Amino acid sequence: MSVIGITGGIASGKSTFCRMLADRINAEIFDADAEARMLLERNPEVREAVIREISTAAYDENGEPDRAEIRRVIFADPCAKARLEEILHPRVRERWMALAAEKREANGPLLVDIPLLFENHLESHFVSVITLACSRETQIQRVVARGVEAQVAELILAAQTPTLEKITRANFVIWNDGCLEALESQADELVKSGRLDLHQVAPPRL
Secondary structure, three states: OOEEEEEEOOOOOHHHHHHHHHHHHOOEEEEHHHHHHHHHHHOHHHHHHHHHHOOOOOEOOOOOEOHHHHHHHHHHOHHHHHHHHHHHHHHHHHHHHHHHHHHOOOOOOEEEEOOOOOOOOOHHHOOEEEEEEOOHHHHHHHHHHOOOOHHHHHHHHHOOOOHHHHHHHOOEEEEOOOOHHHHHHHHHHHHHHOOOOOOOOOOOOO
16 A cells, blocks of 8 residues: 655645545545644643643643644744644654554555655655645735734744745645646646556555
């Protein structure tokens, strides 16, 4: 079973494209962002570590993560951002790598939607890496539309690997500056081209 990485900057359309591609190749999806959100919400060890290492106000009175507060802290302090990554990333990585190991001999590929794939030097774990890309202006507009302040959106983009570098390091690039129909068309073309290897198995690196 192939393990394929899907990456790109914030608001580039990774999750949308991942679902489109999964429908076409009968793939299972692992969403790293969703796993991180689940850990913040439900894992007591993560909660304790975030309160201790990031902010005593990281959770509200109902025990729900205050994402605005967490964003404020980590983008004002690179060391806090690194501490949060140390809390979350090993747990997220352990989960998708275990899933890949379980599914390695199964039918159908696994798509791993992982924003910081290149930042964490994970390319060797995947048969292919697909980068979703769009203009910086489009990214800012989409992030602001999610309720994030423009200044914070700029800080988020500044903390990520530049889009051009993600493009040059990928096996395939999907440009997502337009409508959903254009994204659908690119998913169709990628599958029909036969260039996406759905059978090669990357060696396990657990």
